Structure formats: structure tokens, C-alpha cells
Amino acid sequence: MTDTVSAAPRNEVEFDHHGPEFRDHRQEVIERLHGTGCPLGHSSAHGGFWALYGYDAIYDAVQDAELFSSARSAETPKMVPPSSLSEPLIPIDVDGPEVKEYRRVALSRMSPAGAKALEPRVREIATELIDAFIERGEADLSQELFTPLPARMILEILGWEAHRWGEWQSWVHTALHDGTLHPEAAAEAITTILTSIDNELAKRRNVLSDDLFSDILRARFDGEPFTDSQVIGYGFLLLLGGMDTTAGLSGNTIIELDRRPDLRRQLIEDRSLLPAATEEFLRHNSPAFGLYRTVTRDVVFHGQQLQKGDRVILMFPAAGVDPNQFERPNEIDFARSDTRHMAFGLGSHRCLGSHLARVMYQVMMDEVLTRLPDFEISGEVIRFEDSGDNHAVRYLPVRFTPGRAPGANVGR
Amino acid sequence: MVKVFIDPTRCRGHALCLGKWPDAFDFLDLDDRAVVREGAEDAFPPDVFLAAAQGCPERAIVVELDEQEKQAQPDRRGGRS
Numbered sequence: 001m002t003d004t005v006s007a008a009p010r011n012e013v014e015f016d017h018h019g020p021e022f023r024d025h026r027q028e029v030i031e032r033l034h035g036t037g038c039p040l041g042h043s044s045a046h047g048g049f050w051a052l053y054g055y056d057a058i059y060d061a062v063q064d065a066e067l068f069s070s071a072r073s074a075e076t077p078k079m080v081p082p083s084s085l086s087e088p089l090i091p092i093d094v095d096g097p098e099v100k101e102y103r104r105v106a107l108s109r110m111s112p113a114g115a116k117a118l119e120p121r122v123r124e125i126a127t128e129l130i131d132a133f134i135e136r137g138e139a140d141l142s143q144e145l146f147t148p149l150p151a152r153m154i155l156e157i158l159g160w161e162a163h164r165w166g167e168w169q170s171w172v173h174t175a176l177h178d179g180t181l182h183p184e185a186a187a188e189a190i191t192t193i194l195t196s197i198d199n200e201l202a203k204r205r206n207v208l209s210d211d212l213f214s215d216i217l218r219a220r221f222d223g224e225p226f227t228d229s230q231v232i233g234y235g236f237l238l239l240l241g242g243m244d245t246t247a248g249l250s251g252n253t254i255i256e257l258d259r260r261p262d263l264r265r266q267l268i269e270d271r272s273l274l275p276a277a278t279e280e281f282l283r284h285n286s287p288a289f290g291l292y293r294t295v296t297r298d299v300v301f302h303g304q305q306l307q308k309g310d311r312v313i314l315m316f317p318a319a320g321v322d323p324n325q326f327e328r329p330n331e332i333d334f335a336r337s338d339t340r341h342m343a344f345g346l347g348s349h350r351c352l353g354s355h356l357a358r359v360m361y362q363v364m365m366d367e368v369l370t371r372l373p374d375f376e377i378s379g380e381v382i383r384f385e386d387s388g389d390n391h392a393v394r395y396l397p398v399r400f401t402p403g404r405a406p407g408a409n410v411g412r
Numbered sequence: 413m414v415k416v417f418i419d420p421t422r423c424r425g426h427a428l429c430l431g432k433w434p435d436a437f438d439f440l441d442l443d444d445r446a447v448v449r450e451g452a453e454d455a456f457p458p459d460v461f462l463a464a465a466q467g468c469p470e471r472a473i474v475v476e477l478d479e480q481e482k483q484a485q486p487d488r489r490g491g492r493s
Contacts, residue, residue: 111425
């Protein structure tokens, strides 16, 4: 992968993941990148960065964490564009064995078994949310199900006030989707989130309970707890990861099922296909764009000359449709055997919430296919303006045959 | 009969193997990694482990076929799916 031979001419690509073309024609843009025949390309957007989209190149980059560093600081901003946050976030902006130690704090709740234990609660919230619109015969699935459910779940897991999910969610959306378009608003939202977490910290520091935030406060590393700013950063990251991505995948799936009645019929007729379908939708069009790295020394990597300090994006969703890795990459096929996607990333920074994400996604899909199986998109689908970090829909209006809400207003 | 090994330095806890074959694999929650269940190599056909290895995004599952299996599955070793 890396060697000392001379590099090929630089593969310059016209590419901006924060731009409107990527939002509106994501698959075509990714296809064009693969069409260059080179697994990585250099873009001059945002001050210049490398996009890694080839499956093997991304795999190799993740394996070499010394060459492709996750550390972030004022000198190595890593992100494209740089974050308004000065402090590195734990554990995403960290290299080395600490990553595993820091993640361990959350593992008992985020493991496959931990996520499965949360399924009844996920089902309960899904039922409550669908009850609220099922008799109406129309709904905005993004606003009324896919967005609130993950938001409420992560707040409950953290032990924060879940009924305030709307406020948290609007800050997270602004922080994640407005970074390039309205940087001041995004920076302000980030400050609001950090201040709000700081308030939780002040309330909770000496009142530990059975929740993830308490686990973070209890954690010790060589006898020392996290500093306040580390606690706040960890909480921030859990919010960002928890609130937006599962909603994105769910919305993208509904759009696909609306377009493809045959796929919908397969799932309605045989729900045991749902796990395989989950992996296929993750491979085909996963929402989370990727992670950033900084190159730590001059090197020829997959034929291209990288320089120390270069910023790199690992485009995990692009790897999922790499024609060198997958046959018929753009075709959705629940029966395919080659599903080795990277939608949750790879290596030590693999998405901490992936198991919970699968549970939430599958419960929501199962409930939609059971209770409003004949849904059809009934208005304009509006994506977040900048889908560079998460390719998600903000508004997803559907109509369907009204159902009954047997659980409405009972026992709550 | 196969020997199956999940490299603890490569496994990053995606748990795709566990999700698909919960009786063949187990998961160490606090280590964030999968292991092969005791006796699973005897209880499951080699195809299960070959498919799991092929599906592992970290390429952490190593399957060792014995001579008999190698002959039975000449085209299933290595390579992409």
C-alpha cells in the first residue's frame, strides 16, 4: 500500500461533500470518483484535502493509525472545514490504546447485549410515536418518528431529560448541518450544547445513577477521572452520534422502499429478511459520510503522493459501492453474499452506537411495515442543506391507510 | 472440521458474525470483541465460518481448513466474495 516508488500524477477531483451536488446526486458523484480508477483523489475545496473512497485504500489507511492520525488540535485541525471546537473530543479525536480505554466506559450499554436489552423500550417509544399519527393517515416520518426516537433514546441512556429532546435535536441539527453554510449559527449551537451538558454535569456530579452519564463520571484512568471538558466532550459526541445517523438511514430506506415496491413487498412478506436488508441498506447508501484523519509524514499511498499535514476523509459509504469490491454495487439485493460494508467505520473508532443503531432502525422499519405498509411519499422530500456529514432527510411526508391507535393515551 | 480463530488485535466488535450466527459466536462485551463458542467448530459446517470470515469488515476471522476440507472447497479459500 505505501512504498517508496515515485507517485503517479496527482488525481485531482472536483469534489465537495458539503456542496449541493453531493446532496442531490450523491451516488453519481461517488460513481464518478470510482470512475477515476484511483482509490483516492485530491480536492481543492475547503483549502484542499484528500478523499479516500476506494475500499482497500480506506481499509489500509485505518490499519495504519500512525500514518493516518485521528488526533485533532489547533495545529492539526483534521476536519474539513475545521471544527469551531478547540478541545479534542473523546474518544474520536484520540489515537493509541487510550481509545479502547475511553470507549470501555460505554460498552456495557452499547454492546450487542446492551442494545438488545433496550429493544423493549425502543419498541415502546416507536409504538407511542406511531399511535400519535396513525389515525391521521398522513405523517412526516422524519419529524414524527425517525428523528424523535433516536433522540429520546440517547437522552434516556445518558440520563438526561428526554422530554427536552426537541431542543437538543435542533441544536445538534444546526451544529451538524450548518457548519459550512451558517458557520456562526453552527458555532453558537455547539456552544449551547456544551453549556447545556455543563449544566447537566453541575446537577449530576454528586448524584450518580444507573445511566451512561454516571458511568462516564465514575470512570477512572490510572486513578484519575475525566476532566470536566473531557466529560462534556464525550457527552457531546454521544449526542451527535446518537441523534442524527439512525434517522438518516431510516429516511433513506423509506425513499428507496417507496421507489422500489418489489423490495417493500419482500420485507412485508418475509420480515426475517430485515437483518440482511439492514446490512444492504447500510452498504448501499449509509448516511454517515466518514471520518477525518491527518497524514503524519510524506508518503506514497496507493500511488499518490501525500504530504505531512494533509487532511484526509475516509469515505465509508463510498467504499460500500466500490465496483472493485462489490458486484453490481449500485443494485440493492437482500440476498447478496458480499455485504462487507464499512458503514460504521473500521478499526478502533468503529461506531460505538452501531448495535443500538441496528436495533432502533429495525424496530422502526418493522413497525412502519406492520402499521403503515402502504405508505407512499406524498410531498416534497427535503434533505438537510449540507449533507456533508450526514446524508439525511429533514422532511419526509407520507400518506397511508389510517390505522387504529390502540395504545394511545393508555398508561402514560 | 475447521479451526477458527478470531484475531483479538483485529476484531473491533462489529458483531456481524454474532448477529448472523449467535450460536457459533459469542461476544465479550467489555473487550468489545467476538470469540468462537466452545465446540462451535464441531457443531457448524465449515461454510458458516467461511461466510463469517468473508463478511468480517476487519478481516479478523481466520479459518484453517484441514486437508479433507481443502479438497472439498477448492474455490472457497481467499479471494473476494
